[in-house]
Amino acid sequence: MNTLLRNYDPGNFYDELVISPGIPRPSAKLFFELLDSLPTGELERLQKAAETALYRMGVTFTVYNDGRGLEKIMPFDIIPRVVGAKEWRVVEEGLKQRITALNLFIDDVYGKQMILRDRVIPEDLVLSSTAYRPECRGIRVPGGIWCHVTGSDLIRDRSGEFFVLEDNLRCPSGISYVLENRHVLKRTFADSFATSRICSVDDYPLRLLESLESLAPHTDSPTVVLLSPGVYNSAYFEHSFLAQQMGIELVEPADLHVVDGLLTMRTTRGPRRVDVVYRRIDDDFLDPTVFRADSLLGVPGIMEVYRAGRVALANAPGTGIADDKAIYAWVPKMIDYYLKEDPILKNVPTWICSDPREREHVLSNLSTMVVKTTNDSGGYGMMIGPSASRAEQEMFRERILANPRHYIAQETLSLSRAPVLIGDHLEGRHVDLRPYIIYGKEIYVTPGGLTRVALKKDSLVVNSSQGGGSKDTWVLKD
Amino acid sequence: MLSRVADSIYWMSRSLERAENVARFIDVNLNLMLDSEVLEGAQWRPLIITSGDLALFEARYGEATKESVIRFLTFDTANPNSILSCVSSARENARSVREIISSEMWEQANRFYHLIREAAEGEAILRNPHAFYTSVKMESHLFDGITGTTLTRSEPWHFLRLGKMLERADKTSRILDVKYFFLLPSPDWVGSAIDGVQWAALLRSASAFEMYRKRHRRITPEKVANFLILDRFFPRSISFCLFVAQESLRAITGTPENQYRNVAEQRLGQLVARLNYSDIEEIMKEGLHEFIDALQLQLNRIDDAIHETFFAIPKVSGSAFPPQKNLGQ
Structure with missing residues (x-):
């Protein structure tokens, strides 16, 4: 065995590559052998070449330092994470079940509110959420589908079982990294793709376009656009990438106007009607006449056109209610209520601070828990108990007491790890997994998704805004 | 096409052409100096006049010398018409129309920008300016060539x-x-x-x-x-x-x-x-x-x-x- 693999110590964690030092997991065996066959220094060379390719393709974000913009590529690790066909089937079925239930929940809370009337979920919890949009009450969406694109974050515990950490039903980002990472790895490990039978992810843009086009039943050739906040948005690369891959216009709010009750875009030949908007802009900034009046962004009047059924929006406004982290705790109950099924994928055990008994439990166990705000994303506003100082814990205790509805707490799970190339050797780093789910005529789950890596040693935070990187994810065919 | 996109494409193209022309002016002047007995300042000042930014130049540098003119016209980001300013604004425009142009065009705009930005950090250009300005022209030609062979005539x-x-x-x-x-x-x-x-x-x-x-x-x-x-x-x-x-x-x-x-x-x-x-x-x-x-x-x-x-x-x-x-x- 080469020194690279011989010296890799998985530690006391579930490791994605090996069972124990030198012994690969069955699904990763072929790739393990490939790694073993590389001469000394080859993996570093491949990593460099891949980074150069990403840099050249402009898969970069800008870091501002001393007032000067410095371009960096999204940190990327060359060693893929391999998931076997059998374990993947559980994830896929579990996510389909979960998204079906979440969509029924959204349709219900903006419709008859049966789940609230039957007292399955506390009414107050739903209606008090800042992500609940009373403006969407009574809207009938095409096909009853609200969440056309979802990204759910999964983690594995010490036993290797997958858990859902959170659901992202507003504008989940990251799929462009999945596609670009794959593009680069195909060039890097061409032989593996010939022999390993890896599920393709390349048809994502096509599937997304098909599902968007199906939202405009009144025309055979709908005009679909992607609405982006603009070039300074951190996900802009992804917006333009997806628009390019789907062959649709990338528009900014100022390109759109409501004319005669229709949504139009300004073109060099005058206004042109838009039928479907894949919006990558938050509810708050969609329409200043309906949501935030102080917002300078947005398209005044777009909600009225939407309510009249003359334009489709994906995701539908209001879906954020289903990724409020306090609502998350109730997803297993939703699955039971709407589908009469047991959840295939479990939640991470979660305590809701607005409940007095659960809050008590959280406050007396702060040092072992992860505390999160219910309505933030990107790894902001959270505290990881085991690594938090006394002072931080006290600060969160006060915050929780002052505004309990705003907080939840979760058990600190021992996240699985995967090897990452650090200098000339491998080190284990914690990972999660975000598959993307498209809800069109049927539900499609990308095989794999974005594996995010906490590049800082021992860190549990994988968000790119907090120094996280990514890996390609290989789901094997049967 | 979208008005905003048309605007960006028009300016992307103008900025790259502008950068190329600035490189042409400087390069020829450098060559000329080798053969000329004219005083240095007299040789370089007309370049600033050509670019139309004399007032800005004088406010920032005062006297026209080889070094000050080269810096102003090549790397000074306070000068909106410097090569670096033009190429980086072209690239920002290209970024905002990536879904319209070919990936090859975008990669070239990106490459062009990185070349200039990296040159701005080193001093190598003053040692061999001719090689640098030739490469600016060539990068611009390469963009034109890629455009000509990858972009639909629409x-x-x-x-x-x-x-x-x-x-x-x-x-x-x-x-x-x-x-x-x-x-x-x-x-x-x-x-x-x-x-x-x-x-x-x-x-x-x-x-x-x-x-x-x-x-x-x-x-x-x-x-x-x-x-x-x-x-x-x-x-x-x-x-x-x-x-x-x-x-x-x-x-x-x-x-x-x-x-x-x-x-x-x-x-x-x-x-x-x-x-x-x-x-x-x-x-x-x-x-x-x-x-x-x-x-x-x-x-x-x-x-x-x-x-x-x-x-x-x-x-x-x-x-x-x-x-x-x-x-x-």
Whole structure:
């Protein structure tokens, strides 16, 4: 065995590559052998070449330092994470079940509110959420589908079982990294793709376009656009990438106007009607006449056109209610209520601070828990108990007491790890997994998704805004 | 296509052409210095005048020296027309239209930018400036070549070409104006002994030297002006550029030849007609400087009209669509 693999110590964690030092997991065996066959220094060379390719393709974000913009590529690790066909089937079925239930929940809370009337979920919890949009009450969406694109974050515990950490039903980002990472790895490990039978992810843009086009039943050739906040948005690369891959216009709010009750875009030949908007802009900034009046962004009047059924929006406004982290705790109950099924994928055990008994439990166990705000994303506003100082814990205790509805707490799970190339050797780093789910005529789950890596040693935070990187994810065919 | 996108493509193209021309000016001047006995400042100041940013330059650097002019025109981000400013704004424009242009074009815009930015951090350029400015020209040519072989000949292509051609016409006129003024301050000098080296340099900065030779052999000021303004076949002459610009403008609107449907077409058409029916004697009699001044004014007015016609379409208040039935969902 080469020194690279011989010296890799998985530690006391579930490791994605090996069972124990030198012994690969069955699904990763072929790739393990490939790694073993590389001469000394080859993996570093491949990593460099891949980074150069990403840099050249402009898969970069800008870091501002001393007032000067410095371009960096999204940190990327060359060693893929391999998931076997059998374990993947559980994830896929579990996510389909979960998204079906979440969509029924959204349709219900903006419709008859049966789940609230039957007292399955506390009414107050739903209606008090800042992500609940009373403006969407009574809207009938095409096909009853609200969440056309979802990204759910999964983690594995010490036993290797997958858990859902959170659901992202507003504008989940990251799929462009999945596609670009794959593009680069195909060039890097061409032989593996010939022999390993890896599920393709390349048809994502096509599937997304098909599902968007199906939202405009009144025309055979709908005009679909992607609405982006603009070039300074951190996900802009992804917006333009997806628009390019789907062959649709990338528009900014100022390109759109409501004319005669229709949504139009300004073109060099005058206004042109838009039928479907894949919006990558938050509810708050969609329409200043309906949501935030102080917002300078947005398209005044777009909600009225939407309510009249003359334009489709994906995701539908209001879906954020289903990724409020306090609502998350109730997803297993939703699955039971709407589908009469047991959840295939479990939640991470979660305590809701607005409940007095659960809050008590959280406050007396702060040092072992992860505390999160219910309505933030990107790894902001959270505290990881085991690594938090006394002072931080006290600060969160006060915050929780002052505004309990705003907080939840979760058990600190021992996240699985995967090897990452650090200098000339491998080190284990914690990972999660975000598959993307498209809800069109049927539900499609990308095989794999974005594996995010906490590049800082021992860190549990994988968000790119907090120094996280990514890996390609290989789901094997049967 | 979207107005905003058309605007970005037009400016992406103009900025790259501008960067290339700045590189041309500097490179030729560097060559000229090797042969010239003129005082250093006198050699470099006209370059700043050509770029049209004299006031900004003087405020920032004072005296014109080789180093200060090179820095100002190449890397100074406070100068919106420096090579670095142009290339980085072209790249930002390219980024905002990535879904319209080919990935190869985007990668080239990106590569071009990184090349300049990295050069800005080192001092290598002062050791071998010629190699650097040659590479700027080549990167720009590479972008043109990639564009020519990967971009569909539809609206984006025509906006791109329109921007490039108007910019090139403007730059050719500027360099002619400044050099002419310095080389031949008074019409009375026409016919007097001239500095062949200087005139050859003027042609070289427009990559026109060899092509001029094939057509006219002997270098005379009048023939040089004739070649750079009126030649129908040389791709950097003002006439040629405006003719091609007009072709693209018509392709965008679908207007038949010899007609116009908007102010941009009207103004460009008038200018092309003027050039088509001019000869160099007439221009020289009127005064070359006066002629070029008027030309640049017209180019600006054409640019304004393009902006008004295509990019800044005002909100429509009246009915743009026939009445719609309620489509429901």
